Amino acid sequence: MSTLSIGDLARRTGVPVETIRYYERMGLLPKPPRTEGNYRAYEATHERRLAFIKRSRDLGFGLDAIRALLDLADGADRPCGEVDALARDQLAEVERKIADLTAMRAELQDMLGHCRNDTVADCEIIGRLRGAVE
Amino acid sequence: MSTLSIGDLARRTGVPVETIRYYERMGLLPKPPRTEGNYRAYEATHERRLAFIKRSRDLGFGLDAIRALLDLADGADRPCGEVDALARDQLAEVERKIADLTAMRAELQDMLGHCRNDTVADCEIIGRLRGAVE
DNA sequence: CTGCACCCTGTAGTCGCTACAGGGTCAAGA
DNA sequence: TCTTGACCCTGTAGCGACTACAGGGTGCAG
Ligand SMILES: [Zn+2]
Ligand SMILES: [Zn+2]
Ligand SMILES: [Zn+2]
Ligand SMILES: [Zn+2]
Numbered sequence A, B: 001m002s003t004l005s006i007g008d009l010a011r012r013t014g015v016p017v018e019t020i021r022y023y024e025r026m027g028l029l030p031k032p033p034r035t036e037g038n039y040r041a042y043e044a045t046h047e048r049r050l051a052f053i054k055r056s057r058d059l060g061f062g063l064d065a066i067r068a069l070l071d072l073a074d075g076a077d078r079p080c081g082e083v084d085a086l087a088r089d090q091l092a093e094v095e096r097k098i099a100d101l102t103a104m105r106a107e108l109q110d111m112l113g114h115c116r117n118d119t120v121a122d123c124e125i126i127g128r129l130r131g132a133v134e
Numbered sequence C: 001c002t003g004c005a006c007c008c009t010g011t012a013g014t015c016g017c018t019a020c021a022g023g024g025t026c027a028a029g030a
Numbered sequence D: 001t002c003t004t005g006a007c008c009c010t011g012t013a014g015c016g017a018c019t020a021c022a023g024g025g026t027g028c029a030g
Helices: A006-013 A015-027 A045-056 A065-074 A081-114 A123-131 B005-015 B017-024 B044-058 B063-074 B081-114 B124-130
Strands: none
Touching: A006 A015, A006 A045, A015 A045, A045 A065, A045 B124, A065 A081, A065 B124, A081 A123, A081 B081, A123 B044, A123 B063, B005 B017, B005 B044, B005 B081, B005 B124, B017 B044, B044 B063, B063 B081, B081 B124
């Protein structure tokens, strides 16, 4: 037969079992029918939906945005402006994070480059954390 | 007099009041003496320590690493190898995050570049989230 | 003396999981 | 047939680093 246990679904999508149950609680994944023994019995639609969620998570979308994307994906004939807006917001967020991290990287590299592996008293890293150079 | 209220300290360091109390609970900032009315009364040492914590946080160090850095900073005559190791670990972590985010950015940009602002059914963004192209 | 800004403690919520505890189910092997 | 072990169930608590109250106390200016 064609239903999947939660463990099967986890293996096929790469999403941990606990996370699948969490998505169900959060309303991202519909509650599947149950077997006689009260096991979740998933079908292909669930697998597709979970794969969609996983790809969205891999791009950094938050669960609220994913809920919105899933809703939008159902309205095939509507324009995709809202989808684009969510993607642009996400891109902006990613770019902001990259900018922050790039500044951190530059400062960490510079600190490490100036450190003479001396005593703590002379260490450039500690010196800058203390505020010697900004 | 030379003591600072928690609000003064917050203004001078840019660290919110709630966060200062949180750092105290977490053992990063020593408990300051109190006034008669039970207000925290900070001195210059607290301000320096909090500034150190803030600069470390701005570089992305976690609170455990900052605790270690603060301890190491007190041993002026010891070699700074452990400090360097913490900084290198942090640099590696930052570089890992940049790599992840850069991949997300590339995919988001590519999705957005292919989107023709059509219907949801034709939208490249939705298509890829569904798994059309990996 | 009254209002208001500030301070106090303690607790709960955020986000997206992750890790149990304490049980139930089910198929395969001895 | 019995038992082992892998899997599944619910419910709750923990993570990191805050953030946001609720419900009160303090202190100063008008
Ligand atoms: Zn330099
Ligand atoms: Zn050094
Ligand atoms: Zn392309
Ligand atoms: Zn589109």
